[in-house]
């Protein structure tokens with residue numbers, strides 16, 4: 350039995366290709382693994398929410414995240430979750446709830462998992478699934494800043510007991526303009542929570558609408 354499983358795992362490994370550099374026979378080569386070590390940057394959304402991102406969405410990072418989102422490579426959420434953990438440890442207050450941005454029903458059906466929630470769990474935090482879509486939205490890709498904000502306005506709601514001022518940290522996988530995070534913060538504030546900041550696995554650099562700021566310390 351163990352041998353059969355071992356052989357299957359070996360076959361899987363031999364068929365594997367590094368998402369970063371296309372090296373064959375590895376799920377993630379050592380060199381690309383190092384590119385997934387947190388190198389945080391900070392941006393601010395139009396709504397004034399500070400977003401701490403662990404990585405820049407480019408190169409090996411972008412390819413690895415796409416592999417998770419499009420090809421079911423959930424194993425990569427381990428190194429990516431480690432990167433997220435670095436930023437959460439630094440910026441999430443100890444008593445804050447860690448709330449993932451919800452995954453659309455269509456995306457969940459397609460993947461069978463929710464990426465932000467999985468990353469939070471891999472980072473070693475409980476994911477508080479308090480946000481739900483309250484209506485359908487268009488795919489944000491290809492929309493400009495204003496269209497994105499309009500597309501998601503009023504699209505989320507918080508479920509469960511009222512927040513009574515409890516601190517929350519909102520988590521998403523990739524942040525572009527931050528309009529989804531602003532909407533998440535709005536929904537949580539409406540329910541009585543206090544969003545202290547957002548944490549993202551990666552932020553798109555030089556997008557033209559992410560104002561990068563130097564990270565202190």
Ligand SMILES: [Zn+2]
Pocket residue numbers: 367368369370371372377378379380381382
């Ligand atoms: Zn590689």
